[in-house]
Amino acid sequence: MTEIDHVRWLSKPTMHNPVLVTAFTGWNDAADAASTAVRTLIEAWNATPLAEIDPEGFTDFANIRPIVRIKDGVTRTIVWPTVTMWHASTPGSDVILVLGPEPSLRWRLFTEQILSVASYFDASMMISLGALLADVPHNKPIQLIGTASDSTLIERFDLQRSQYEGPTGILGVLMDACNEASLPSASLWAAVPAYASQVPSPKAAAALIARAGEIIGTPAPLGLLQQAIETYERRVNQIVEEDEDLAAYVERLDSSGEGDYEEFDVEEDDGQMSFDFNEDNAEVSATSLVDEVEQFLRDQEKP
Numbered sequence: 001m002t003e004i005d006h007v008r009w010l011s012k013p014t015m016h017n018p019v020l021v022t023a024f025t026g027w028n029d030a031a032d033a034a035s036t037a038v039r040t041l042i043e044a045w046n047a048t049p050l051a052e053i054d055p056e057g058f059t060d061f062a063n064i065r066p067i068v069r070i071k072d073g074v075t076r077t078i079v080w081p082t083v084t085m086w087h088a089s090t091p092g093s094d095v096i097l098v099l100g101p102e103p104s105l106r107w108r109l110f111t112e113q114i115l116s117v118a119s120y121f122d123a124s125m126m127i128s129l130g131a132l133l134a135d136v137p138h139n140k141p142i143q144l145i146g147t148a149s150d151s152t153l154i155e156r157f158d159l160q161r162s163q164y165e166g167p168t169g170i171l172g173v174l175m176d177a178c179n180e181a182s183l184p185s186a187s188l189w190a191a192v193p194a195y196a197s198q199v200p201s202p203k204a205a206a207a208l209i210a211r212a213g214e215i216i217g218t219p220a221p222l223g224l225l226q227q228a229i230e231t232y233e234r235r236v237n238q239i240v241e242e243d244e245d246l247a248a249y250v251e252r253l254d255s256s257g258e259g260d261y262e263e264f265d266v267e268e269d270d271g272q273m274s275f276d277f278n279e280d281n282a283e284v285s286a287t288s289l290v291d292e293v294e295q296f297l298r299d300q301e302k303p
Helices: 030-044 107-120 151-157 170-180 202-216 222-241 244-255 282-299
Strands: 007-009 019-025 048-053 067-071 075-079 083-089 094-101 125-135 144-148 185-193 274-276
Touching (some): 019 107, 019 170, 030 185, 144 151, 202 222
16 A cells, blocks of 8 residues: 555646645634634635545544535535645745644654645655644634744744654654654744634634745735734624623733733643743743743643
8 A cells, every 4th residue: 555545536737846835623622713823724725625534544433523414405415534635836836725624643654645635745854733722702803822843944034943742643653753844834823812712713823824934934814814803803793892800811911921811711722732831021921932832732631
């Protein structure tokens, strides 16, 4: 069996050193920010289907369920949770967009499928997108952190070198596979408010798109999200205004970014990371963010 046997080609266009942009729904995708970012790029860049990864060997269907659809009011079909790739040409580069559920099984074989497609088209780099829950207010600019292992990328795009050791998700596995394959890679993460974890955040998606566009060297299609961002802020404002404790919590975040927030009963999704983020000092904040994320991952090993 070859490394690419689980890929079903939908087209094989000519591309010149494309950039891969990946996002996976689930644990890496707080408030649907990363997946919304890639969906927006697919729409804005008129991307066309390139390939699918057969989900059978990589998905626990008891946890990520297929969906029944009815066509024309009669025909029932099953839509399987599939990782799909699209391709697009932008002013900065050809791009391969990867989107689907985080695989449950056989991660090494799964990453081989992604890297084999990257190798087939002689990709120039990979950018992974993710989002985390954080102690940040919804009415401030989205905080981003970007990491890479390639010195040239770190210097060129003002990224950080991760020193992390501990458990990881599929994005970490992909980044390691890129490193082993000598494919430059960067990982971008957006911080979204923990108190609004159940509200999809187009604001965080826009921040990820903007930063990815800088790295790719192409204009970011932010206009598609502007109305959704305004609706998001109105919705979260309403949630905050209807809860006095939450309003006080957000006010403290908004005014200082510091303080003891444990006294407030703020719901968080146990399936997501969360971390503290001090907006008043960008350099310290980025370092603290990395430390908090790494500590969260280490804690997952504890019984």
